[in-house]
Amino acid sequence: xxxxxxxxxxxxxxxxxxxxxxxxxxxxxxxxxxxxxxxxxxxxxxxxxxxxxxxxxxxxxxxxxxxxxxxxxxxxxxxxxxxxxxxxxxxxxxxxxxx
Amino acid sequence: xxxxxxxxxxxxxxxxxxxxxxxxxxxxxxxxxxxxxxxxxxxxxxxxxxxxxxxxxxxxxxxxxxxxxxxxxxxxxxxxxxxxxxxxxxxxxxxxxxxxxxxxxxxxxxxxxxxxxxxxxxxxxxxxxxxxxxxxxxxxxxxxxxxxxxxxxxxxxxxxxxxxxxxxxxxxxx
Numbered sequence: 076x077x078x079x080x081x082x083x084x085x086x087x088x089x090x091x092x093x094x095x096x097x098x099x100x101x102x103x104x105x106x107x108x109x110x111x112x113x114x115x116x117x118x119x120x121x122x123x124x125x126x127x128x129x130x131x132x133x134x135x136x137x138x139x140x141x142x143x144x145x146x147x148x149x150x151x152x153x154x155x156x157x158x159x160x161x162x163x164x165x166x167x168x169x170x171x172x173x174x
Numbered sequence: 175x176x177x178x179x180x181x182x183x184x185x186x187x188x189x190x191x192x193x194x195x196x197x198x199x200x201x202x203x204x205x206x207x208x209x210x211x212x213x214x215x216x217x218x219x220x221x222x223x224x225x226x227x228x229x230x231x232x233x234x235x236x237x238x239x240x241x242x243x244x245x246x247x248x249x250x251x252x253x254x255x256x257x258x259x260x261x262x263x264x265x266x267x268x269x270x271x272x273x274x275x276x277x278x279x280x281x282x283x284x285x286x287x288x289x290x291x292x293x294x295x296x297x298x299x300x301x302x303x304x305x306x307x308x309x310x311x312x313x314x315x316x317x318x319x320x321x322x323x324x325x326x327x328x329x330x331x332x333x334x335x336x337x338x339x340x341x342x343x344x345x346x347x348x
Contacts, residue, residue: 078287079282081217081221082279082282090271091194092195094268097267097271098263111191114234121218121223121226125222126287130303133226134315135319138319144233145326145327148330149330149333151245153337
C-alpha cells in the first residue's frame with residue numbers, strides 16, 4: 076500500500092471527527108469526536124514513521140495516548156460534575172463557561 | 175493481500191467514525207468508537223507498529239472506553255434531536271469539514287515528499303515497532319517527553335479527584 080492512502084484516510088477521519096465536534100451538542104459525544112481526531116493524528120504519525128523508517132513517530136503516538144487519557148479523565152470529570160449539579164448536558168446551554 | 179486488509183480496515187474505521195457522529199444515543203456512539211479503534215489498530219499493524227496496535231486495543235479500546243461506557247450509562251441516554259438549536263452550524267459544519275479534508279489532502283499529496291507513491295523506505299529492520307525498540311527509544315532519546323507525560327498523568331489524576339470531590343465544596347458554597 077502506498078503511504079498516501081494512509082494519509083488520506085487520516086485526513087478523512089480527522090474531518091469526520093471535526094464534523095462531530097461542530098454539529099453535536101452532547102459533551103460526551105464531543106469528547107468522543109476529539110478522540111477520533113486524535114487517532115487520525117496518530118495514524119498520520121505512524122504513516123510518516125513507516126515512511127522514514129524511524130520509530131520516533133511511534134513514541135509520539137504513545138505520548139498522544141497518554142494525553143488522550145488525561146483529556147478523558149478531566150473531560151468526563153466535568154461531565155459528571157455537570158450532571159450532579161443538574162445542569163443540562165448541552166454545550167449550547169453552557170455559554171457562561173467561557174472564562 | 176495488503177490492499178484487501180487496508181481497505182477492510184479503512185472501511186471499518188470510517189464506518190465507525192461516521193457512526194460515532196451520526197448515532198443519537200451517546201452509549202451507541204461509544205460502542206461505535208470501540209469498533210473504529212479496533213479497525214484502526216488493524217491498520218496500525220499494516221504500518222508495522224505492533225506495539226502501538228496492542229496498546230491501542232488494551233489501553234484505548236479496553237480501559238478508556240470502559241470509562242466512557244460508565245459515564246454514558248451514568249448520565250443516561252439523552253437522545254438529542256439532530257436538528258434543533260443551531261441548524262446553521264449543522265449545514266456549515268460538514269462543509270467546513272469537507273474543506274479541511276480537501277485542504278489536508280492537497281497539502282499532503284501536493285508536497286514533494288519523496289516517499290509518496292512508495293510503500294515507505296525499505297530500510298526497516300526486523301525489530302521495527304516491537305516493544306523493545308519503542309521502549310528503548312522512549313527511555314533513551316525521549317526521556318524528557320516520557321517524564322513530561324508522567325507528570326501530565328499525575329496532574330490529570332489530581333484534577334479528577336478535585337472534580338469528583340466537588341460535591342462537598344458545592345454544598346458549603348450553597
